[in-house]
Amino acid sequence: xxxxxxxxxxxxxxxxxxxxxxxxxxxxxxxxxxxxxxxxxxxxxxxxxxxxxxxxxxxxxxxxxxxxxxxxxxxxxxxxxxxxxxxxxxxxxxxxxxxxxxxxxxxxxxxxxxxxxxxxxxxxxxxxxxxxxxxxxxxxxxxxxxxxxxxxxxxxxxxxxxxxxxxxxxxxxxxxxxxxxxxxxxxxxxxxxx
Amino acid sequence: xxxxxxxxxxxxxxxxxxxxxxxxxxxxxxxxxxxxxxxxxxxxxxxxxxxxxxxxxxxxxxxxxxxxxxxxxxxxxxxxxxxxxxxxxxxxxxxxxxxxxxxxxxxxxxxxxxxxxxxxxxxxxxxxxxxxxxxxxxxxxxxxxxxxxxxxxxxxxxxxxxxxxxxxxxxxxxxxxxxxxxxxxxxxxxxxxxxxxxxxxxxxxxxxxxxxxxxxxxxxxxxxxxxxxxxxxxxxxxxxxxxxxxxxxxxxxxxxxxxxxxxxxxxxxxxxxxxxxxxxxxxxxxxxxxxxxxxxxxxxxxxxxxxxxxxxxxxxxxxxxxxxxxxxxxxxxxxxxxxxxxxxxxxxxxxxxxxxxxxxxxxxxxxxxxxxxxxxxxxxxxxxxxxxxxxxxxxxxxxxxxxxxxxxxxxxxxxxxxxxxxxxxxxxxxxxxxxxxxxxxxxxxxxxxxxxxxxxxxxxxxxxxxxxxxxxxxxxxxxxxxxxxxxxxxxxxxxxxxxxxxxxxxxxxxxxxxxxxxxxxxxxxxxxxxxxxxxxxxxxxxxxxxxxxxxxxxxxxxxxxxxxxxxxxxxxxxxxxxxxxxxxxxxxxxxxxxxxxxxxxxxxxxxxxxxxxxxxxxxxxxxxxxxxxxxxxxxxxxxxxxxxxx
Numbered sequence: 001x002x003x004x005x006x007x008x009x010x011x012x013x014x015x016x017x018x019x020x021x022x023x024x025x026x027x028x029x030x031x032x033x034x035x036x037x038x039x040x041x042x043x044x045x046x047x048x049x050x051x052x053x054x055x056x057x058x059x060x061x062x063x064x065x066x067x068x069x070x071x072x073x074x075x076x077x078x079x080x081x082x083x084x085x086x087x088x089x090x091x092x093x094x095x096x097x098x099x100x101x102x103x104x105x106x107x108x109x110x111x112x113x114x115x116x117x118x119x120x121x122x123x124x125x126x127x128x129x130x131x132x133x134x135x136x137x138x139x140x141x142x143x144x145x146x147x148x149x150x151x152x153x154x155x156x157x158x159x160x161x162x163x164x165x166x167x168x169x170x171x172x173x174x175x176x177x178x179x180x181x182x183x184x185x186x187x188x189x190x191x192x193x194x
Numbered sequence: 195x196x197x198x199x200x201x202x203x204x205x206x207x208x209x210x211x212x213x214x215x216x217x218x219x220x221x222x223x224x225x226x227x228x229x230x231x232x233x234x235x236x237x238x239x240x241x242x243x244x245x246x247x248x249x250x251x252x253x254x255x256x257x258x259x260x261x262x263x264x265x266x267x268x269x270x271x272x273x274x275x276x277x278x279x280x281x282x283x284x285x286x287x288x289x290x291x292x293x294x295x296x297x298x299x300x301x302x303x304x305x306x307x308x309x310x311x312x313x314x315x316x317x318x319x320x321x322x323x324x325x326x327x328x329x330x331x332x333x334x335x336x337x338x339x340x341x342x343x344x345x346x347x348x349x350x351x352x353x354x355x356x357x358x359x360x361x362x363x364x365x366x367x368x369x370x371x372x373x374x375x376x377x378x379x380x381x382x383x384x385x386x387x388x389x390x391x392x393x394x395x396x397x398x399x400x401x402x403x404x405x406x407x408x409x410x411x412x413x414x415x416x417x418x419x420x421x422x423x424x425x426x427x428x429x430x431x432x433x434x435x436x437x438x439x440x441x442x443x444x445x446x447x448x449x450x451x452x453x454x455x456x457x458x459x460x461x462x463x464x465x466x467x468x469x470x471x472x473x474x475x476x477x478x479x480x481x482x483x484x485x486x487x488x489x490x491x492x493x494x495x496x497x498x499x500x501x502x503x504x505x506x507x508x509x510x511x512x513x514x515x516x517x518x519x520x521x522x523x524x525x526x527x528x529x530x531x532x533x534x535x536x537x538x539x540x541x542x543x544x545x546x547x548x549x550x551x552x553x554x555x556x557x558x559x560x561x562x563x564x565x566x567x568x569x570x571x572x573x574x575x576x577x578x579x580x581x582x583x584x585x586x587x588x589x590x591x592x593x594x595x596x597x598x599x600x601x602x603x604x605x606x607x608x609x610x611x612x613x614x615x616x617x618x619x620x621x622x623x624x625x626x627x628x629x630x631x632x633x634x635x636x637x638x639x640x641x642x643x644x645x646x647x648x649x650x651x652x653x654x655x656x657x658x659x660x661x662x663x664x665x666x667x668x669x670x671x672x673x674x675x676x677x678x679x680x681x682x683x684x685x686x687x688x689x690x691x692x693x694x695x696x697x698x699x700x701x702x703x704x705x706x707x708x709x710x711x712x713x714x715x716x717x718x719x720x721x722x723x724x725x726x727x728x729x730x731x732x733x734x735x736x737x738x739x740x741x742x743x744x745x746x747x748x749x750x751x752x753x754x755x756x757x758x759x760x761x762x763x764x765x766x767x768x769x770x771x772x773x774x775x776x777x778x779x780x781x782x783x784x785x786x787x788x789x790x791x792x793x794x795x796x797x798x799x800x801x802x803x804x805x806x807x808x809x810x811x812x813x814x815x816x817x818x819x820x821x822x823x824x825x826x827x828x829x830x831x832x833x834x835x836x837x838x839x840x
Contacts, residue, residue, distance in 0.1 A: 051355055067750045085354040095808075115808075120351060136350045137831050165829065166350035167359040192800045194752065 027065035030193045033185050036061040038156060038178020040078060046172050052080035052088055059158075059176055063098075063110075064185070064193075072096035072112055076174075086124040092116055092138065092162070108146040108154070115139045118164055138164040146180065154180045220584075220595045220643035220658055221263050221310025223247070223703070227302040227329070232746070232756050234794050234809025234832045235299055236343055236365050236395070237417070239292035241324075246719035247309050247658075247701040248322070249736040251765075251820040253449050253456060254402060255827065256395070256417055257291045262322025263309025264662045264697040264721060265639070267732045269451045269670060272609030273322035274314070278330075278425065280438040280467035281317060283486035283507045287450060288609040294463045294488070295326075296391040296421025296442040298370025300339040300836050303327045309701075310643040310660065311582050311599040313553055315482065316511035316528040318569040318580050320601040320639055321609075330385050330427070331374030335840040342366035343832035346815070360403055361396075365832065368393040382430040389423040391442075399825040406447070408680035410458045410495045418445040421463075432473035440465045445493055448501070450611070451670070455682055455823075458493040459501060478515040480526075484508070501621055502537040511549075521556040534614070541617045545606050547573050561588050576604035576636055592648050599641040605634035612668070612689065628686040630672070635691065637666040654705045662697040664729065671728050673769050676776035683773055683823050695729030698722050702741075711748035717741050731769075737762035737787075752798040760790040770822045781822050788818040805836040 038061075042054040057078025063070050076092040094116025101109040120134045140162035146154045156178050164170040225244055233244055242250040242260045250258040251268060259268040266272065273290055275282045277297070284294045308314070308323040317323075329337075343365035349358045372389040395417040421442025428435050442463045447456035467484040486507045492500035513526030528549040534540065551569035558564070562585070569580040584597035605613055612634055615622060622629060640663040647656035672688035699721035706714045718741030723733035740762035747755045770783040794809040808831065812818055815829040 137346050165346035167347045168352045168357045
């Protein structure tokens with residue numbers, strides 16, 4: 001039932017674009033690509049605070065128009081030093097779908113929902129190499145604001161709420177700031193993806 | 195006397211001379227390869243879960259006990275398995291574990307499942323038939339698939355804190371690769387395929403974890419499999435030849451219903467099979483030769499359990515068919531030889547069975563077809579008679595099929611462990627199981643099957659009721675006890691004779707396509723048992739109602755979204771009553787009803803050569819189990835990527 005409770009924010013989030021449909025920007029699927037790179041930091045308040053000291057990380061993302069919105073894929077790398085626990089290297093790989101809103105010419109908002117896997121690798125010498133890894137399913141809600149600096153370049157500010165589906169549920173909040181670069185996709189790539 | 199009357203009645207009923215394998219079969223269900231792939235299956239054996247009338251159940255969801263159309267109770271299963279027409283025997287002590295077949299689900303073209311008595315080629319089965327048809331390459335082809343999945347609810351980082359909990363099931367990564375070559379011109383066709391499979395699955399459900407830990411250590415891989423398959427076919431004029439060979443090694447936990455628990459084993463399977471067809475004018479002659487080897491060897495375990503078992507089954511058959519515009523006649527013979535090797539001294543280490551069969555089909559009137567089969571089989575001690583008579587009526591958009599069958603089952607062909615125990619196989623004794631057994635005797639089955647189907651351009655509906663009447667079945671009724679120190683169950687064997695029992699069931703299968711890109715599909719099965727209390731008790735372990743409702747929604751070009759609801763009603767396991775009390779409520783003899791919601795998303799790319807799939811199963815995170823001592827499945831995801839080059 002906890003999952004059902006989790007559905008409410010997702011539904012609310014999904015309905016948001018309907019209210020702002022007039023602002024939506026629609027392009028042909030895979031017509032352009034946006035590569036993004038940003039620095040991220042984990043907000044305080046996670047259940048892991050007493051056990052790990054998380055260091056800033058980075059997020060590498062790829063985005064393209066995808067039926068009624070934008071499709072997203074990416075990798076979020078962030079590590080932590082253990083507080084009486086093994087050090088942790090981790091990556092979150094995800095796929096997502098977002099809604100591109102353009103209220104003003106140079107400003108874009110991209111609310112998105114994503115699902116992915118949080119891969120963890122613990123520096124735990126007590127266990128053999130294969131047993132030091134964990135991977136968990138997670139989903140996240142993302143709010144992103146972008147300022148177009150140039151036809152191809154933009155500056156982005158992002159807030160992410162992530163819920164990791166572990167037995168003891170884990171919620172994490174991240175903020176990030178970064179840049180994005182847009183390019184037209186070559187015909188062969190469009191054909192490949194279609 | 196009775197057999198004589200049966201044959202006489204059969205011949206009278208055969209007024210128009212009619213025997214043959216017919217497409218008409220009230221218990222035939224076809225699963226398309228696409229349906230199988232979209233369901234997010236993680237193992238080949240899971241195919242039976244898509245067939246509600248097979249009532250599949252499992253302790254750990256790795257191996258399945260099934261009951262095709264109520265033909266057998268779950269403990270005495272023994273359905274026949276075919277791959278591209280080749281008989282493949284993976285059965286060991288009544289467990290047909292399809293995971294021993296080194297075949298990836300991306301290689302499946304379609305699967306035929308028969309849940310009524312059927313004669314397929316020369317083999318008559320009143321225990322069900324599963325026929326897997328693989329993709330036949332028509333040119334150079336390559337298919338590669340990788341799959342991984344996991345259940346949610348792992349401890350994650352909390353494993354290093356006082357909030358830690360046990361890990362839960364992990365699947366993969368699995369890899370399958372197939373390379374094919376096909377050639378066709380106006381004179382000849384040829385095809386060859388090489389396949390390889392590697393799979394590794396972990397199961398650490400808390401309910402089963404302590405048993406696994408006690409048996410084989412904490413990092414117990416429930417399934418680790420590697421294998422390869424090669425097949426080739428050639429056709430020129432009226433001659434066609436087909437070869438199939440496969441080798442697989444599987445490390446898993448072998449669940450033996452007789453003892454109520456699984457134990458670690460190392461299983462090797464070898465299959466070599468040849469099929470030859472010769473067509474001339476109205477005649478077709480088919481010859482076949484199949485060899486299957488299955489062994490159950492010791493796998494490292496703390497109890498030093500060694501089943502010490504290897505069985506070789508060889509079947510050879512010859513069939514001749516004459517096709518006339520108004521009728522079809524077929525006759526043939528099959529020899530089956532099963533030999534066994536074990537460290538246990540056996541009174542007799544082989545079984546020989548000879549079969550003769552005839553079949554006919556006729557179409558005296560337009561749209562009507564009558565068909566019948568007669569099969570006689572004999573071993574050293576007993577002989578069995580199998581008869582079936584059927585009729586089908588096809589009109590534009592509607593089909594009615596009906597079949598009545600009578601079959602005898604002889605102890606020599608009983609797939610369970612008991613016949614070998616009678617011959618000196620002392621494995622159960624060595625496990626410390628108390629045995630209260632009775633000699634196996636022949637049993638009989640009367641089966642009535644019918645199906646009414648209607649079809650329009652947008653919809654399809656079929657309703658298939660059946661009635662089974664079993665006589666003189668031998669069932670294990672021994673109660674299970676709870677062993678507290680490792681949360682295990684242990685069963686003593688108490689075989690009893692059940693004079694009679696009846697089962698009434700119905701399967702409803704429907705599809706509706708309101709739009710070219712949208713399809714609703716449902717398959718529902720219901721059953722009711724009556725008769726001897728032990729018989730009814732055996733059937734109460736299966737849901738009275740189960741099925742699924744599915745929507746195939748091609749949301750956009752090359753993008754599929756498939757929500758699916760699965761449901762099954764409560765089951766009652768009387769044999770666990772004592773164990774439930776002994777575990778002080780930790781376990782119950784009742785398995786509750788479940789309603790599960792799955793969601794699959796699938797995206798094709800690169801002109802449909804690349805396929806990515808994400809399957810979210812049991813999305814509401816309900817606790818779903820099949821068995822009182824079984825694995826409890828929770829919300830899990832399965833990701834797969836497939837590359838198909840053809």
